[in-house]
Amino acid sequence: MGSIYDKDRQLEISWERSQSYGVDPSYVDNDLLTGGELKDRKERLQELFQACSPILEQLYSQLKHSLFTIIVADPDGYIVFNRGDSPFLQRAKKVWLDAGANWSENVKGTNAIGTAIYENRSVSVVGMQHFTQENHFLTCYSSPLYSPAGELLGILDVSGDARRHHPHTFGMVVAAAQACQSQLLFHGAKKELTLAIQETETVSQKLNQPLISIDQNAIIQQLNQKAAQILKQPINECIGKSLSHWFDHHSIDHLLTTQDSKSNIRMKANSNIWMTEAIKDDRQKLFRSILSLPTKSHNPTENDPAQTTWECDKAQRVLQFARHTSKTDTTMLIQGETGTGKDVIAQDIHHTSEREGDFIPVNCAAIPESLIESELFGFQKGTFTGANQKGNIGKIKAAHKGTLFLDEIGEMPLSMQTVLLRLLDNKHITPLGSHHPEPVDVRILAATNRDLTNDINENRFRKDLYYRLSALTIKLPPLRNRTDVLTLANHFLEKMSLELNVKQFYVDDPTRKQIMDHQWPGNIRELQHTLRQAVYQAYFMRESTHIKKEDLQLNEQQSQDDANGTEHERIAAVINETNGNLSRAAKLLGIGRTTLYRKISLYPQLHQRISQMRRGSL
């Protein structure tokens, strides 16, 4: 016997190991699995069997009637599969060369399966090379089965009568094990490809939305720019991070364990709800979850609700009330000074509602009185000559099943107020040029920065319309009364660093104190503008993301106000000159119409002047 092992030093070492394990060569104390345990272990190798069954079949057909049995053992040495012919199978069973038995070296001593596992290589053990005497009648050839990533999945073994030993059979086993690895690679790639196609399909249906793709451990795999803006970090810094940085952990647990393919998940910062869609493989194992934040508006603006912050208690209470009522279709009046977030909250209400239609904003101050009816109610083909011959469905119909946001409702001319009242009463519209009223399902949100009760007293606003519009009312606090100026400031700085694609802008302690102590006006845009200026100052002048006190230029706010004063007067003069025609005014001022509307929205005095002009009181 000694001479055999001199030839094969490896086997000699294996024998030494077997002795050190205390294996008795004349008596084997077998380790056998119960039925349930065997099933579990086999299931763990299900992917291997799925991918490699054609190879095992082929090997079997080559060895059929040759008194060999084909075995697959798991990485712990337990046989989980065997297929062969009697009468050899009968003899094999006597030594527990059978499903459920453990053939690792520490149970059976030197044998092809156990030694191949220990040495992590292909091994043949013939006749008396086996450590235990009861196995001397066997010849066994084993080769490790690896995953494409090189992980040991198990052992492929062919065992038979020692008298039939032939190196050719060993070669066949090694070749079959290698073929299994290639097959696994192919199978895995095919599966990944199928899942990746599913992922792409799911994603492509939601291309306009913020999207995040996570794996089965809630680790971010991919995301788009819109999502990165909401997570407030550059894309490459989000990838590889756990979703728990941003999302509530209870909802993450639910997402990872639910059987439902669609679910939702809540953000920690602003309680926004994202929709999730699971992509599962053929064994229902989660491959990816795609998180999306549906934006119902066709034209997502900077006021995308996902990109806002509400840490001030007062503002938070208003938001919560608005969200609670979002499922109703009751008309709501949103009040607040210029730039306090009326548009933001209107979009949020629409976003939280379950209304399937679009969010359609209408700036009542920006549409000339002569056009307002056709803009809202639409007109039929052929009603007008010229460019508008095709007809127009109008904003109200465009908001069917969605939300119509009537911004600056206080600027609506009295004649239109009457028409709007009719709409609120009967929920029907009759487009210009038509005689057929059509039913519409819209939720109306109206906003104003004016004191409408005052306008009612001065007969500029219909009392009955006011009561219809203000079935529900909310009032947004001005910036000066908000306690979250610093959070808002950080929020804007984060947005700006993402816009410029640079590291996060930050303020030092003295600057922070200055922001907190400053007497801000009501308009959040002022804070935004000051910070934008500071960011440009720091970044373009010093190539730094550190914002210092001097960058803020708050002390110069007064002179800024003076400059604004002159600008305001210039705009007012031109508007006077053009008799309130804003398109002409924009041309004369050399700015776009949108810029002019924005500037007007910054100066309440201008607002007032324009509405007075429209009402003919100037």
Ligand SMILES: Nc1ncnc2c1ncn2[C@@H]1O[C@H](COP(=O)(O)OP(=O)(O)OP(=O)(O)O)[C@@H](O)[C@H]1O
């Ligand atoms: N809660 C918020 N979080 C972050 N940004 C906000 C928030 N509220 C308002 N803003 C920002 O402040 C600016 C003004 O907001 P918005 O346009 O909604 O105000 P508004 O009251 O509708 O203004 P206007 O009276 O001029 O129509 C926008 O740039 C908006 O993105």
